[in-house]
Amino acid sequence: MHRTRVRVAEDVLDANATIACANREDFDRVGVRVVNLMSAPGAGKTSLLERVLGDGLLAAEHGVRAGVLEGDVQGSLDAERLALLDVPVTQLNTDPGFGGECHLDANMVRSALPAIALDEIDLLVIENVGNLVCPAEFRVGEDARAMVSSVTEGEDKPLKYPLMFRACELVVVNKIDLLPHLDFSMQNFLRNLDRVNPGAAHMLVSARTGEGVDELAGWLAEVARREPLPA
Amino acid sequence: MHRTRVRVAEDVLDANATIACANREDFDRVGVRVVNLMSAPGAGKTSLLERVLGDGLLAAEHGVRAGVLEGDVQGSLDAERLALLDVPVTQLNTDPGFGGECHLDANMVRSALPAIALDEIDLLVIENVGNLVCPAEFRVGEDARAMVSSVTEGEDKPLKYPLMFRACELVVVNKIDLLPHLDFSMQNFLRNLDRVNPGAAHMLVSARTGEGVDELAGWLAEVARREPLPA
Numbered sequence: 001m002h003r004t005r006v007r008v009a010e011d012v013l014d015a016n017a018t019i020a021c022a023n024r025e026d027f028d029r030v031g032v033r034v035v036n037l038m039s040a041p042g043a044g045k046t047s048l049l050e051r052v053l054g055d056g057l058l059a060a061e062h063g064v065r066a067g068v069l070e071g072d073v074q075g076s077l078d079a080e081r082l083a084l085l086d087v088p089v090t091q092l093n094t095d096p097g098f099g100g101e102c103h104l105d106a107n108m109v110r111s112a113l114p115a116i117a118l119d120e121i122d123l124l125v126i127e128n129v130g131n132l133v134c135p136a137e138f139r140v141g142e143d144a145r146a147m148v149s150s151v152t153e154g155e156d157k158p159l160k161y162p163l164m165f166r167a168c169e170l171v172v173v174n175k176i177d178l179l180p181h182l183d184f185s186m187q188n189f190l191r192n193l194d195r196v197n198p199g200a201a202h203m204l205v206s207a208r209t210g211e212g213v214d215e216l217a218g219w220l221a222e223v224a225r226r227e228p229l230p231a
Numbered sequence: 232m233h234r235t236r237v238r239v240a241e242d243v244l245d246a247n248a249t250i251a252c253a254n255r256e257d258f259d260r261v262g263v264r265v266v267n268l269m270s271a272p273g274a275g276k277t278s279l280l281e282r283v284l285g286d287g288l289l290a291a292e293h294g295v296r297a298g299v300l301e302g303d304v305q306g307s308l309d310a311e312r313l314a315l316l317d318v319p320v321t322q323l324n325t326d327p328g329f330g331g332e333c334h335l336d337a338n339m340v341r342s343a344l345p346a347i348a349l350d351e352i353d354l355l356v357i358e359n360v361g362n363l364v365c366p367a368e369f370r371v372g373e374d375a376r377a378m379v380s381s382v383t384e385g386e387d388k389p390l391k392y393p394l395m396f397r398a399c400e401l402v403v404v405n406k407i408d409l410l411p412h413l414d415f416s417m418q419n420f421l422r423n424l425d426r427v428n429p430g431a432a433h434m435l436v437s438a439r440t441g442e443g444v445d446e447l448a449g450w451l452a453e454v455a456r457r458e459p460l461p462a
Contacts, residue, residue, distance in 0.1 A: 040272040041363045041392065042384025073364060073394075077387050100394060102333060102364035130391070131362055132272045133304060133333035152383035152406065153273025156308050160361070161272065163304075163331060175383065181412055183439070208414070 016138055019106035023113070023141025028228040030118045034126060035223055036142035038164065040157075041130030043150040044174040046078040047207035049125060052217045054085045058123070061214075062221035067121040069112055071129050073100040078127065088117045094129060103134035106141055123224040132161040136168075144223045146170040151179055155189040162196040170201045172216060177206040247369055250337035254344070254372025259459040261349045265357060266454055267373035269395065271388075272361030274381040275405040277309040278438035280356060283448045285316045289354070292445075293452035298352040300343055302360050304331040309358065321346045325360060334365035337372055354455040363392040367399075375454045377401040382410055386420040393427040401432045403447060408437040 027034050039045050049068060051057075058064045067088040070079040079091040092112045094101035101108070109126065116124065126142065128135040136145075147168040149157055152175055158165040165171065171193060179186070186204075193200055203219070205212030258265050270276050280299060282288075289295045298319040301310040310322040323343045325332035332339070340357065347355065357373065359366040367376075378399040380388055383406055389396040396402065402424060410417070417435075424431055434450070436443030 040361070042271060042381070042388060072391060074392075075390055077390060100364060102362065129364070130271070131333065131364060133331060133360070133362060134365075150273070150383065152381065152409070157273060159306055159308060160303060161305075178383070178409065178412055181409055 016106045019110055020139040020141045023106055023110055024143075024229070026113060027118070027124070027141060027143075032118050032121055032124055033144075033224050033226055034124045034140075034142040035220065036126050036128060036135075036140055036145045037148070038128045038132075038135045038145065038168070039130060039148035040132045040150070040153055043130070043148040043153065044207045045127050045130075045148050046081055048148060048172065048174065048205065048213065048216060049082060049127065050085065051207050051210060051213045052220065053082065053087050057214060057217035058220060062217065062224070064123050064221045064224045065121045066123045066125060066220070066224075067116060067118075069109065069116060069124060069126045071104045071108075071127055073102070073129060088120060090115045102129055102131045103138055104128050104140055105138040109140040123220060125220070132157070132164045136164040136166075143226060143229055144169055146172060146219075148172045148174050150175045151182060151184045151186075151189070155184055155186075155192060158189070158192040158196045165193060165200070166197045168197070168200070170203070170219060171197075173202055173204045174207055176204050176211065177209045247337045250341055251370040251372045254337055254341055255374075255460070257344060258349070258355070258372060258374075263349050263352055263355050264375075264455050264457055265355045265371075265373040266451065267357050267359060267366075267371055267376045268379070269359045269363075269366045269376065269399070270361060270379035271363045271381070271384055274361070274379040274384065275438045276358050276361075276379050277312055279379060279403065279405065279436065279444065279447060280313060280358065281316065282438050282441060282444045283451065284313065284318050288445060288448035289451060293448065293455070295354050295452045295455045296352045297354045297356060297451070297455075298347060298349075300340065300347060300355060300357045302335045302339075302358055304333070304360060319348045319351060333360055333362045334369055335359050335371055336369040340371040354451060356451070363388070363395045367395040367397075374457060374460055375400055377403060377450075379403045379405050381406045382413060382415045382417075382420070386415055386417075386423060389420070389423040389427045396424060396431070397428045399428070399431070401434070401450060402428075404433055404435050405438055407435050407442065408440045
C-alpha cells in the first residue's frame, strides 16, 4: 500500500514538471514573464498587488503591462478587488479538486491559460493559494518565485517552513508599519532567513502605508525584462 | 490516470477514518479528552498555549492536567518553548513524508501515542501544522476542533477558507491588541464567520496582553470534563 502511494505521487510530480515546461514554452512564445507569488493566508499578497498595480507604478513608471492569475480554494474576493484596478484578472479556484487543493499546480494553471489575455500583458503574477507548505513543491511554469512574509507571523517562520523560504529568490517582508506594536526582531528574522536560504534577496514593505512598494514594483519590472530561462 | 489517483485518495481517507477511531478508543480508555488546534502559520497557537499552560490556569484553577502534541513540518522550536512550562510535550514532525506533509493525519498521531504520557494527563492538545486548508480534512481522533484566527490575517478569511472555519466548534480570534493599528472590522469578520458556520462559538483574545485567555482556559477545561463521544 505504501509503495503504491509513493509511486502515484512520483507520477504526479513528473506530470507536474512536464506540464510546467509546457506552460513555460507557451509563456515564452508570447514573451510573457511569470512570477509565482506565495505566502501564508493573510500575509498581504493581494494588498501589495493593489498597491503596485493600482498606483500605476508598473505601467506608468516601468512600461510593464501586468495581469494576475488569482488562485483561491473558493470564492473570488481577491479577483474582485484587483479587477477594480483595470488590469486583466483571471480567477482559478481549486475547490472542485480533492476537498479544495491547498496549492496551485502546473495543470491547474494550464487549464486557465485560454482565459488569460497573454497577448495584452508582459508580466503575469500568479497569486497562489495562501499556504506556506505545498505551493513550494509545485512549479507552474514561472520565471521567478517570490513570497510575502508578514512580521505578524513571527521571526521563526523561515526555520519552521524552510522549503518555502528556500524556494523563493525574493522574500517580501510585509506589515512593517506594525513593528512598533510587536515582539519581532528583524535581525533575528533575517538571520533565520539566511540560515535556510543564504543570500536570499529581501525587501521591507508595508502595503498599508506604501513604504517599500516602489522597490517591489522595480523587482517585478526587472523580472518582466529578463531573458527567457533556458529550457 | 485520473481515476487511479482518485481511488487511492479514497483509500487513504477511509484508512484515516479507521485510524482516527482507533486513536479515539485509546484516548477514551485512559480518560483523556483531545483538542485538535489549528490555524494559519503565525496565528499564535503556541503563544496562547504558553499563556494557558504557563499561568497555571488549567492546572491550578480547573484541576486539569494538560499535555501537548506538537505538529510541525520541521524542527522543534514550539515544543522547546512549551517544554519550559513543565508540561509533557511530544514533538511530531511531518518532514519524512512527501516533501513535508502540510497537516497531521490520524496515522501520524497514532505513531506518536507511545511517546505521550497519557496516564499523566486529562487533556491532550494537538497543535496542528500551520495551514488553513488540509488539516481540516483529517480527523485525528479528537473530541473537539478549535482554530485560532489572527485579526492581522484579515476579516475575509472565513469566506476564503470555509472548510476550516466550518470544521471547528470554536474560533479563537487572537491579537486583538493590534486592532487599533489595523483596517479590520470585527463586525464584518463575525458576519463572515456566521455565513460559513452559523452559531459557531468565538472568543476574542490577545496572547500578548493575556486578555481573554482565562476564557480559553475555561473552554479547554470544559472539554476535559466532557463525556466520551459515542463511537
